[in-house]
Amino acid sequence: MHRAAQRRIIIPFLLPALLLLGVFFLYPLVRTVDISFTEWTRTGSSSYVGVENYTRLFDDPGYVNALKNAFLFTLVGGCMLFPVAIAIAWALNQRIHGERFFRFVVFAPVVLSAAVVALMWKFVYHPTLGLINPALEGLGLGALARTWLGDASTALPAVAFTTVWHGIGIWVVLLSAGFERLPPDVLEAGRIDGAGEWRLFRSVMLPMMRDLFRILVVLWIVQSMQAFAFVFIMTNGGPYGSTDIVGTLMYRVAFERYEFGYAAAMGVALVVIMLVVTQIVNKVMKRDELQY
Amino acid sequence: MSSSTDVRPAPAAGPPTPPTARRRGRGGGRRRGSDRAPFRRFHLIIYLLLGAFAFSTAGAFAWVFNVSMKTNNEFIGTRPWTIAEDWRWENYSDAWSAANVGSFFGNSVIVSVSATVLGVVLAAFAAYPLARVPFRGSGVVLSVFLLGLMVPWMVTFIPLYMTMQDLGLLDSRLGLALVYATYNLPFNVFVLVGFMRTLPGELEEAAAVDGAGPVRTFLRVILPLMGPGLASVSIISFLQNWNEFFYALVLIHSPERMTLPLGLFQLGQAADYGTNWVTLFAGMMITVVPVLLVFALLQNQVTKGLTAGALKG
Numbered sequence: 001m002h003r004a005a006q007r008r009i010i011i012p013f014l015l016p017a018l019l020l021l022g023v024f025f026l027y028p029l030v031r032t033v034d035i036s037f038t039e040w041t042r043t044g045s046s047s048y049v050g051v052e053n054y055t056r057l058f059d060d061p062g063y064v065n066a067l068k069n070a071f072l073f074t075l076v077g078g079c080m081l082f083p084v085a086i087a088i089a090w091a092l093n094q095r096i097h098g099e100r101f102f103r104f105v106v107f108a109p110v111v112l113s114a115a116v117v118a119l120m121w122k123f124v125y126h127p128t129l130g131l132i133n134p135a136l137e138g139l140g141l142g143a144l145a146r147t148w149l150g151d152a153s154t155a156l157p158a159v160a161f162t163t164v165w166h167g168i169g170i171w172v173v174l175l176s177a178g179f180e181r182l183p184p185d186v187l188e189a190g191r192i193d194g195a196g197e198w199r200l201f202r203s204v205m206l207p208m209m210r211d212l213f214r215i216l217v218v219l220w221i222v223q224s225m226q227a228f229a230f231v232f233i234m235t236n237g238g239p240y241g242s243t244d245i246v247g248t249l250m251y252r253v254a255f256e257r258y259e260f261g262y263a264a265a266m267g268v269a270l271v272v273i274m275l276v277v278t279q280i281v282n283k284v285m286k287r288d289e290l291q292y
Numbered sequence: 293m294s295s296s297t298d299v300r301p302a303p304a305a306g307p308p309t310p311p312t313a314r315r316r317g318r319g320g321g322r323r324r325g326s327d328r329a330p331f332r333r334f335h336l337i338i339y340l341l342l343g344a345f346a347f348s349t350a351g352a353f354a355w356v357f358n359v360s361m362k363t364n365n366e367f368i369g370t371r372p373w374t375i376a377e378d379w380r381w382e383n384y385s386d387a388w389s390a391a392n393v394g395s396f397f398g399n400s401v402i403v404s405v406s407a408t409v410l411g412v413v414l415a416a417f418a419a420y421p422l423a424r425v426p427f428r429g430s431g432v433v434l435s436v437f438l439l440g441l442m443v444p445w446m447v448t449f450i451p452l453y454m455t456m457q458d459l460g461l462l463d464s465r466l467g468l469a470l471v472y473a474t475y476n477l478p479f480n481v482f483v484l485v486g487f488m489r490t491l492p493g494e495l496e497e498a499a500a501v502d503g504a505g506p507v508r509t510f511l512r513v514i515l516p517l518m519g520p521g522l523a524s525v526s527i528i529s530f531l532q533n534w535n536e537f538f539y540a541l542v543l544i545h546s547p548e549r550m551t552l553p554l555g556l557f558q559l560g561q562a563a564d565y566g567t568n569w570v571t572l573f574a575g576m577m578i579t580v581v582p583v584l585l586v587f588a589l590l591q592n593q594v595t596k597g598l599t600a601g602a603l604k605g
Contacts, residue, residue: 008506009421009425011418015418016417017415017481022439024471025440025448025475035451091337091341096339099458102342102345103591104588111531111598112579112580113534113535113536113553113579115535115537115557116552116576116579120329120356123573124568131474134373169595170598197334229444251449251542254453270444277572
């Protein structure tokens, strides 16, 4: 009978949260799709144009370039992230001195604002006032010094590196949990069979964590395709569009050119592309469950 | 993203384990010697690897701190690792008042605290019927909340901008706080529902026998048991709101209402064309230090919570 009384609270308890969600999330979400079929003028009036915004997208060198850079960013960042994160996670699971300190240092950048980290690294990369070029010169490697963010060939990797530095703690924790879940008896059996740590790592641990890797790769793709703050603050798409990604392009199209419909179409297309890519990656990396 | 469905369960699925259970060996941050592996040669590689990482991170922060103590002329004229000649704390007071960092800080506190409180309170109320009162459509409502974990928020910024304009909430701290609270909701509801489901089902029956109505039961019996869960979603929400950049950029335009990340970005733009770098560096320190302090004090909760939060693709 307290069930009947409980029923009376369902709506009043849910309503405030659903109201917020409806106004600031669900409604804008539906409107995004709606707007993507319209064209806006600078005066704020709109007209229905069907799929024109979408057909325009793939003839637009700006969008194609942004997509290409987004993929490149994902790829380059992924190559920087995963080997290092796996190595660190493995190292942290070796029961070493100062584990808590190292965990703190690795995770600390994660709690900082992307804006501050981006700003800080923008200065670290600064050709004369920064940290990297003077350090290279100090080490006698002055030939390697360059204008990191001003050079079309290094700007994208430099921004990707900053993004990875900022977020690596999360990946380390997730991977570290994966290492912890490995069945100790299997590892013990490997050790008894005379496998060294490296052999154990390569032939036992990595294959057993394959499923986790698949999930993390998908997650990385989803996150990095949406990257915005680092690129926006550090290079704003430059030099010569070499770091322009969908997020920054979309922002400019919306707030500098006021083409709201076109910008919305860019966003929707990005979500669809992300869905497709993650499905493919999921398929490709899927393997039969390991039996052990 | 469909993919995040298989991703989610890992750390967030259950309620967070009580912090005491995981906090082994607090003193000095070491485990007891007995369960530490004996030193072996390959450990050198580990220390080298971790040491390099720690050194670069600590070095970057030390550099920012060092620059924040220099004068602009020193910053241009000396090597980056040259120690500042003097403790120039006046850079901090300059940043705080002349460069408006104080006002950004105040805005950040107002916006993040109110958004966090609102987001956690509303989520706690919403999570209760979803977790413990069986009713038709509860699955649908829950998946509506979870939709918020799967769709990239960024995509909705144009209609959100228009909605805020229509509601007169554009360029206001209230508007920003409401948006932040909304974006905290899905994750908070998700975690709190999981947490509430682990509480024994007899609680409500016992309370009903004692004559308590459902509202009283929720406030007096259920909520007090939710301490750890509420603490963990509050910390995560707060950090996210404190650090958020994109929506602040889209929704806030006047300097006197900017939050710290946005305000510092503006200072950074100004420093590109001006010459006042050291103030910017002092501003960065002001932004970074409180967050690092929170993290140092609550390392385990923050790590777990943010890791779970990252899984919302």
